[in-house]
Amino acid sequence: GAGVSQSPSNKVTEKGKDVELRCDPISGHTALYWYRQSLGQGLEFLIYFQGNSAPDKSGLPSDRFSAERTGGSVSTLTIQRTQQEDSAVYLCASSPERGWETQYFGPGTRLLVL
Amino acid sequence: AQRVTQPEKLLSVFKGAPVELKCNYSYSGSPELFWYVQYSRQRLQLLLRHISRESIKGFTADLNKGETSFHLKKPFAQEEDSAMYYCALIFGNEKLTFGTGTRLTIIP
Numbered sequence: 001g002a003g004v005s006q007s008p009s010n011k012v013t014e015k016g017k018d019v020e021l022r023c024d025p026i027s028g029h030t031a032l033y034w035y036r037q038s039l040g041q042g043l044e045f046l047i048y049f050q051g052n053s054a055p056d057k058s059g060l061p062s063d064r065f066s067a068e069r070t071g072g073s074v075s076t077l078t079i080q081r082t083q084q085e086d087s088a089v090y091l092c093a094s095s096p097e098r099g100w101e102t103q104y105f106g107p108g109t110r111l112l113v114l
Numbered sequence: 115a116q117r118v119t120q121p122e123k124l125l126s127v128f129k130g131a132p133v134e135l136k137c138n139y140s141y142s143g144s145p146e147l148f149w150y151v152q153y154s155r156q157r158l159q160l161l162l163r164h165i166s167r168e169s170i171k172g173f174t175a176d177l178n179k180g181e182t183s184f185h186l187k188k189p190f191a192q193e194e195d196s197a198m199y200y201c202a203l204i205f206g207n208e209k210l211t212f213g214t215g216t217r218l219t220i221i222p
Contacts, residue, residue, distance in 0.1 A: 003157075033210070042120075042213065043158075102160045102163070103160070105158040
């Protein structure tokens with residue numbers, strides 16, 4: 001079946017604009033993660049959705065970042081008033097019912113804030 | 115809190131030489147540990163997990179609870195092993211925690 005998909009694959013925006021990044025997890029996967037991957041910072045956890053539980057937002061770097069997961073499937077990561085330091089690759093991953101199962105990653109969205 | 119440390123950001127090894135990518139963790143329980151790999155222009159993917167005790171692409175990783183380590187090893191490096199490697203840890207139904215990664219370069 002199809003793997004995790006993300007859109008857009010690349011996004012260039014101007015400082016101060018809002019952006020929305022989309023993630024389509026593997027069908028049936030209840031766990032969904034967002035990460036940020038940047039040079040020198042490795043893989044930075046942002047937010048974790050597990051089923052109907054309240055999301056773990058402990059990794060969001062500021063209140064400009066938010067994420068939703070509608071109907072337990074598609075997720076959208078929103079960055080408001082983007083800053084140049086937000087430039088990075090944003091990765092989404094999903095896994096089956098339990099968090100310790102293998103995570104399957106999407107191809108990422110490369111965000112460049114000018 | 116659980117934490118994963120990969121002390122080397124960059125590691126260069128000659129082809130044919132042994133490879134060891136270090137990973138240490140801090141957790142008092144018995145976590146599940148993973149190695150993920152990202153080859154150039156490819157998705158991040160699972161390389162191996164502790165519970166499977168398997169060897170993938172010649173790589174193995176042994177959990178040392180005394181030293182709280184899960185180092186990734188391969189006896190003879192190949193050029194195609196050049197990639198970014200991440201160690202990760204999970205306990206129970208907590209979220210997966212990644213290290214900061216090590217970029218491995220195999221020198222021909």
